Amino acid sequence: MSKPYWTKENFPISPTIRNPGGSLAFKAGMWRMMRPVIDPNKCTRCGICETFCPDMAISKLNDGSFNINLDYCKGCGICANECPVKAIQMVKEGRE
Amino acid sequence: MSNRKLISGNRAVAEAVRLSEVNVVSAYPISPQTPIVEYISEYIADGKLKAQFIQAESEFGAMAACIGASAVGARVFTATCSQGLALMHELNYVAAGLRLPIVMAVTNRRLSQPLGMWCDHSDAMGERDSGWLQLYVESCQEVLDTIIQAFKIAESKNVLLPIMVCLDGFILSHTSEVVDIPELEDVRKFLPPYEPDPKYHTLLDVNVPMAAGGGCPPAYAMEFDYKKFEAQIQAKEVIKKVDEEFAELFGRRYGLVEAYQCEDAEIILVAMGTIVSTAKEVVDVLRDQGLPVGVLKIRSYRPFPKNEILKAISNAKVLAIVNRAISYGVGAPLYSDIAATTCNASHQPILLNFIAGIGGRDVTPKDIMTIFEKAKKTAETGKIESDVEWIGLNRTLVGG
Numbered sequence: 001m002s003k004p005y006w007t008k009e010n011f012p013i014s015p016t017i018r019n020p021g022g023s024l025a026f027k028a029g030m031w032r033m034m035r036p037v038i039d040p041n042k043c044t045r046c047g048i049c050e051t052f053c054p055d056m057a058i059s060k061l062n063d064g065s066f067n068i069n070l071d072y073c074k075g076c077g078i079c080a081n082e083c084p085v086k087a088i089q090m091v092k093e094g095r096e
Numbered sequence: 097m098s099n100r101k102l103i104s105g106n107r108a109v110a111e112a113v114r115l116s117e118v119n120v121v122s123a124y125p126i127s128p129q130t131p132i133v134e135y136i137s138e139y140i141a142d143g144k145l146k147a148q149f150i151q152a153e154s155e156f157g158a159m160a161a162c163i164g165a166s167a168v169g170a171r172v173f174t175a176t177c178s179q180g181l182a183l184m185h186e187l188n189y190v191a192a193g194l195r196l197p198i199v200m201a202v203t204n205r206r207l208s209q210p211l212g213m214w215c216d217h218s219d220a221m222g223e224r225d226s227g228w229l230q231l232y233v234e235s236c237q238e239v240l241d242t243i244i245q246a247f248k249i250a251e252s253k254n255v256l257l258p259i260m261v262c263l264d265g266f267i268l269s270h271t272s273e274v275v276d277i278p279e280l281e282d283v284r285k286f287l288p289p290y291e292p293d294p295k296y297h298t299l300l301d302v303n304v305p306m307a308a309g310g311g312c313p314p315a316y317a318m319e320f321d322y323k324k325f326e327a328q329i330q331a332k333e334v335i336k337k338v339d340e341e342f343a344e345l346f347g348r349r350y351g352l353v354e355a356y357q358c359e360d361a362e363i364i365l366v367a368m369g370t371i372v373s374t375a376k377e378v379v380d381v382l383r384d385q386g387l388p389v390g391v392l393k394i395r396s397y398r399p400f401p402k403n404e405i406l407k408a409i410s411n412a413k414v415l416a417i418v419n420r421a422i423s424y425g426v427g428a429p430l431y432s433d434i435a436a437t438t439c440n441a442s443h444q445p446i447l448l449n450f451i452a453g454i455g456g457r458d459v460t461p462k463d464i465m466t467i468f469e470k471a472k473k474t475a476e477t478g479k480i481e482s483d484v485e486w487i488g489l490n491r492t493l494v495g496g
Contacts, residue, residue, distance in 0.1 A: 006316055013256060014194045014298045015320055017307040 023072075028055065032075030034090040036068055042087035049079035049088060098346075099277040105268040108236045108275050109175065109201045109261075110135030112243030114145045115283040116199075119170035119290075122150035122161035126180040127213055128265040129203040133175060155180035159187040166196035167300045167308060171247060171290040174198065177265055178205035181219045185226075191258045192227025192324065194298045194308060197250030197290075198258040200228075201243065204369065204420075205265040206455045214456020215265040217368070217421040221429050227324050229259040229331055230398040232368035233350075236273040239263050241348055244278075248287050248338045253296055254330040262397075264370045264420075266456065278346055286345050328399045335396055352401035354393040355408035357383060361390030363471045364409055364445075366434060367418040368394045371452070371459050375418075378464040389468055394430065402437050409438070412445045416471040418487075420453045427484050446474055452487035463487050 005017075012018065038049075043065065050058040050066060057073040058066055068079075080088040103111065109132045113121065121140075123133045139145040148165075152158035155176050166172045176184060181202060191198050206216045220230060229249065233242050242261050250259045263269055292299045298308050312320065335352055343349035354372070357379050358364055365375050372393040382389045392408050392415075394401075409415060415438075419428030426432065431449040438444050450467055453459040467487060474480060 011319070012298075013296055013323065014308065015310065015312040015316065016194075016298055017310060018304075 027071045028074050029071045032073060033093055034075040034077060035070065035093055036073065036075070036077065036079050036088045037091055038066060038068065039087045039089065040065060042085050044085055046084065048082050048084065052078050052082045054078060098279060100274055101277055102272050103236060103275050104131070104270055104272045105236045105239045105263050106131040106203070106270065107135055108240040109243055109263070110139065111277055112240045113173050114139050115278065115280055116171065116244055116247050116287055117145070117289065118147050118173045120148045120150065120162070120165035120172045121174065122152050122158045122165065123174045123176065124152045124155045124158045124180060126155070126176055126178060128205060128269045129175045129177050129180070129201070132201060132203070155183040156187060159184040159191065162198050163187060163191050163194065163196060166191070166198050167194065167298055169290070169292045169299055172198045173200070175201040175203070177203045178207055178219045182207060182222060185222065188223050188226045188228060190309065193320065195256040195324070196258055196298060197247070197256055199243065199246045199250060200258065200260050202260045202262045203265040203269040204262050210455070212455045215267050215420070216454045216456065217262070220260060220262050221421040223260065224398065224429060227257060227328070228398065229255070229257055229328065230262055231259065231396055232262045232394065233268070234370050234372045234393065236268065236271070236275045237348065238350060239268065240275055240277065241342065241346070242350070244283060244287060245338050245342055247290070249331065249334055251290055252334045255327050255334050256297065257324070257327055257331065262369065267370045282345060286342060332396070332399050332401055350395055351404070352396040353404045353408060354395060356391040356393065358390035358392055358408045360388055360411055362388040362411065362413045363416065363468060363475055364390045364392050364412045365416045365418060365464070365467060366392045366394065366430065368397060368430065369420065371418055371420065374459060374461055375464050378461050378468065382468060387472070400433055400437065405434070405437050406441050409445055410443055414446045414448060414471045414475045416448045416450060416467050418450045418452050418459070418467060422451055422454065446478070446480065448474060448480065448485065449483060450485045450487055457488055459487070
């Protein structure tokens with residue numbers, strides 16, 4: 001459970017967000033139950049996973065490989081589903 | 097100083113809007129409200145009112161514009177009725193939930209089907225639980241005075257809710273009466289310009305970013321509704337205080353309720369809107385015959401003035417509640433609210449439930465006489481003939 005957004009001190013008259021941070025401030029990675037893991041040996045570096053990621057949590061590194069930002073990855077599995085060479089496995093959180 | 101003029105209820109609304117110096121008016125025409133927006137757009141075009149008029153593509157758009165304008169701190173007015181009010185329904189909850197002090201005139205007209213141009217309260221009753229305050233008025237003078245009061249009530253820090261001023265379509269909107277129109281400088285003393293405080297209000301400002309109108313998880317939604325409920329209850333005191341301030345300056349007061357000849361009355365007719373005026377005339381006639389009768393006008397329907405009602409009916413044996421709306425499968429809204437008010441009280445009169453004036457059917461002095469006769473019979477026998485009495489219903493058409 002994250003800390004309460006509204007408290008006794010700042011409870012507003014209407015449901016308004018007075019210090020908006022957008023989706024950058026709200027890390028949705030905590031929702032994740034399945035974590036995507038890229039197999040670097042299978043990955044062809046096509047970038048389809050980066051294109052399809054709905055949270056823009058996948059980014060290309062300088063060496064051409066891809067990194068998944070687990071602060072924002074919700075574990076939806078779209079990347080694993082779209083990967084043409086099945087280089088991404090979804091594993092249960094808490095296991096390697 | 098003031099002007100006395102023969103004007104319609106709709107003109108009285110427009111005059112009050114001019115005197116309240118609103119900043120934004122957004123509306124869509126619908127009978128019998130149309131003259132209100134015609135007059136207001138005339139005032140704006142003639143430079144008598146410095147406001148922005150937004151002709152919307154629908155009532156939904158009109159309320160959306162009102163919400164936007166109010167959220168940036170403008171004093172906002174709109175007017176509608178019937179299908180127009182129904183089309184606004186979704187956004188009426190938004191306006192109340194964002195706690196925006198929008199004032200709306202509702203020229204009460206029935207909802208289709210059957211489609212009808214004429215008066216009943218089914219339109220405003222559909223918005224009963226939206227969080228908006230609702231005041232029902234009975235004369236052109238009260239229309240003008242109440243619109244001006246409405247801005248002050250809605251903008252009060254203890255309220256901050258939108259408010260409907262309900263006037264019976266055609267019966268009041270298109271009837272002309274002599275109205276005392278106050279001077280602008282006197283109204284200014286009563287109603288200074290709207291100055292929202294960013295600490296309390298939903299106030300959008302590019303320099304202080306804020307997101308309004310977003311989602312709210314179960315952990316908080318009930319708390320916002322509780323605050324809204326609290327504000328409605330607090331509004332009772334605000335309505336009374338504003339009414340007193342108004343009376344000091346202009347000599348006219350209306351109250352949350354008006355108890356006419358109720359002190360020693362054994363039979364009290366309870367109603368809202370123009371039926372009240374007709375009933376007062378009938379009460380005068382019956383009082384001359386020695387009958388202890390009275391009329392209780394519910395001016396503030398939301399918030400519902402429980403204590404004032406209980407005080408006014410403290411000697412009554414029978415209450416004849418006249419509804420200009422129907423609640424299908426149970427009875428009628430005003431009846432239910434009065435029943436909820438008296439059910440735990442120490443003094444419990446017998447309640448009679450009358451439905452009258454539906455779809456613009458006239459409620460004549462003769463009808464009011466019939467209602468009092470039925471109530472008198474109940475007062476004598478203690479018996480209730482029917483759970484719902486339909487006044488003027490043509491039984492040859494529907495049987496029963």
